[in-house]
Amino acid sequence: AQSVTQLDSHVSVSEGTPVLLRCNYSSSYSPSLFWYVQHPNKGLQLLLKYTSAATLVKGINGFEAEFKKSETSFHLTKPSAHMSDAAEYFCVVSDRGTGGFKTIFGAGTRLFVKA
């Protein structure tokens, strides 16, 4: 069965400092993993995706994530936070099982960026 756990409901960083948003997953198959961002009153936007190619994935706006199968983790990082990064971030797992495709969103991590 699939599941996604985002280990922090809220993360607060100062502008210019690194960002780490943690995500663990479980899947019975070979999953594809994604990170999406949702700004207030705006639609969900894809940051990056892992689909069994390189384990270090680079996305938009300086974000990247590393797929670690042994740890079943897919943590999102950014070297230097910007005020515009303040938003809700969702880790997502998607795969095809016996019941067809399913996509599971984590509960989300709210990122606060302090000036």
Place this chain on the structure above:
Amino acid sequence: ETGVTQSPTHLIKTRGQQVTLRCSSQSGHNTVSWYQQALGQGPQFIFQYYREEENGRGNFPPRFSGLQFPNYSSELNVNALELDDSALYLCASSNYKTGPSPNEQFFGPGTRLTVL
């Protein structure tokens, strides 16, 4: 290239009624998924349609049903509305060129449904 559009933007219904939400996929996309996002929570997968057939379903009761049309637009129908159905309903489209496989989904702005 037009993005994913949804209608209506807001809707108010009473318990027991039925509702139909609509989604137009991004141009060239052949797959659509529907999600329910309750306030303060992550989106919950309802189902996915590929080439007009249901291709996967989450843990939602049968009163949640859908359709995908030949032009790849889609409807979400909910019967016998309950108070807990109040949420933002999101539609996402994608393009599976070689058959169904997880790929980037493009999300619409959502329909906010309130059930009184």
